[in-house]
Structures are given as C-alpha cells and as structure tokens.
Amino acid sequence: MAFAGTGPLDHRLLAALYTADRPAMRGAVIGITNLGSWPVLVTLTLIGLGWLLYRRQVRLALLLLATTLIGRMLADLLKLGIGRHRPQDEVHLVTVRDLSFPSGHAANTMIVFLSLALLVAPPRFRHLAVPVALFGTGAVGITRPMLGVHWPSDVVGGWAFGAAWVLLMLGLAERLGQADTAGFNSQGREQ
Template sequence: MTRDSQNKRDAGTGTRGVSSPARRFELKPLVAVAAAGAAILAFMLYAGAVMDGELHALDEWILRALREPGNLAEPIGPKWFEEAVRDITALGSTIVLTLAVIVVSVYLWIANAPAKAAFLIVAVTLGSMLNRLLKIGYARPRPDIVAHGTFVSSESFPSGHTTNSTIVYLMLGMMLARVEASYPVKLFIFGVCVAISLMVGLSRIYLGVHWPTDVLAGWAVGAAWVLVCWYVLLRMQPAGTRE
C-alpha cells in the first residue's frame, strides 16, 4: 500500500472516529451550562415560594402523614425500620462523606491522578460551603410539629445531608462513569449514586428533621452544583477521550 493510499485510508476512518466525539464534546458543556442555569432559576423561584409559606401546608401534611395517628412522636412503621432509616441518613453525614472523599482522593493520588483528586476535593468543599451560605441566608427553622428522630443543630433550608450527599455521590458517580466505556456499567454506577442521594433525602423527612421542601431544595442545589462541576470537568478533558 502506498503512502498516499494509506493517508486516504486514515482520513476516511480514523478522522471520523475522533471528530465525532470532539463535536459531541463541544455540545456537552453548553448543555451543562443551560441545565445548571435552569436549575438555579428554578431554585430561586422555589425558595421564594417556600419562604413565603406557600408550601407550608403541604410540608405539614406530609410530616403528619409519616407519624402514627394520634402520636406525632412516633414515625409509622416498625422499630427496626426506623433504625434502618437512621443508618441510611448516616450516609449523608459530614463524617461519612468526608471519609468517602478522603478515601477516593487518596486512591486517585496513589493511582497517579493528583489532578482528579484535587478536583474532587475542591468541588465538594465549595459545594458544601455554598450549602452552608444558603442555610445562613434563609435561616429557616427546623420542623416543630413532630419529634426529631435524630440530633440536629443547624438551620433547615436547604437540607445539608441531602445537598452534600447529592454532591458527593453524584460527583463520584460522574467521575467513575466518565472513565467507563460500557454504557450499562455507566448507568449502573450513576443509578446507584442517585439512589443513595434520594434515600438520604427521604430519610431526613421520615425522621422529622427537615421539611419536605428542604429536601427538594437540597436535591436541586446538589444537582445544579454537580452540573457546574461537570461543565468544568468537560472543559478540562482532552477532546475525544474519556480521561
């Protein structure tokens, strides 16, 4: 085969394999920015409605529905289920999430990926700070119509457990899915991370330590922050690769 024919062959095969992912790569950041912007706008409108008390009746109805009739101190369901919910809510605690980030960061560092480790630490830290600022800004009191099923001390809106667990688990799922070639495996990884985030949020409602609207806000803030981080990650990634 001559050099000219080889060049034509490369141009006809290899170029298409690189240019197509590159074009998709350029579209993904735009989609991420648009989605993050829409999520932020929706959160602002939603937060305004919550703080104006427009959804308070729904909040109260849901919390009361999760309590034994005539006894607001007891959640519905057997005792073992209540203990299981406490175990689930611990997955969103500061200690568990911090340990998860430390373990994964150390692994990435040992695996000669210090940039990924730094990216994970910075993204999670800034996301947690954002949630704390929102809590201070809105300063919504915790639910007082039912007994709290676990100790709480900070403001209520948005839910810190929900926001931070959404950020951490979706960030880990996003980073793992980016380097995985198999789409079923990608779906499984991200599905597990989403499921954990959802369960942590629901556990906060069941235990009576957050209004349902606090948890919805936590999911929205966490998801929006992960979209922003996804945009940054895509801009840092070489076009046409999964690195």
C-alpha cells in the first residue's frame, strides 16, 4: 500500500488524530513537531559531534556524521522514488513542501535520536538513553498526522527506515572494528 497509496486504516487513523478542530492542542503539537525540524536535528548532531571530538572519539564522530547525513539523503531519495502525495482532504496545519512517504520527521528523528543514544551517551546510561530516544521520535512522529501533513503509514515507514539505517550503520562499523570504542565488545555487550 505504501507505493500505490493509502488504505482505509490510514484514512481512519488520520481522521482520528487530526487536530484542526482542537486549537488548544495545536500549539503543543506544533512545538513537538518542531523538535524534528532540520535545524534542531543538525544542532543536536553538532553537539554530539563536539562531545565525541572533545573525548577524542574521532571514529565515533565520523560514524555519527555519516549515519545522520547519509540517512537524511536516503530518506529524501526514498520520497522521490516512491512519490506518494500528502493527505489533501485536511488543511495542512504547518507548511510542507515535498512528498509524503516516508515521513522525514519520523525518519530523521529516529536516525539522530537513536544515533545519539547509542554513540554519544556513555555506556552506563544507554539503557536510559535508548527509551528516551524512542519516546522522542515517537512523539515527533505522531504529530505529523495530527497536523494533517502525513498519513500514519508514512510515519511508521519513517520510523522503520530510520531504525534500520542506524542499526545497519552500527553493524557495519562493528564489522570494520570501529564499534569497540563505542563501549560494546565484539558480541554487542556493554563493556
């Protein structure tokens, strides 16, 4: 369904989540969705890069940079390749300019938040950082249909792509012997 359009479940979920008739909620939803904007994600990535470089973890800094930048480009290429249009029955409550699937906010917050949790957070805090990252990306993603700019399946697709991309990049780094410095041994267990 992602390639050809949306199904009845997407339409029902979008109608249930849409906040145009709840103006008191709309401001909070827009504030949360802005956490997934490119300026915020770039700022968080730069802070993570700075911290890793300060700690002289250059390989991890390069891995963070590659994961976030290449992931962003791939999500944009997926949008172009799939070509799904955004919902048109509802008024878009924020400005959007590109195609719909996958949700860039969902994909990019998953990539940045999960990468920060796994690469930047100290190993002893990762058991807390990962759930916080998933909660954050979940909150940002759910705002997209609430604002009428994405189908729910766009958001799920963005989350899935973002998580798969981060795990693929970490797996490749581990194979190349770079993940040991991330606080994991070769079996993926925390040191």
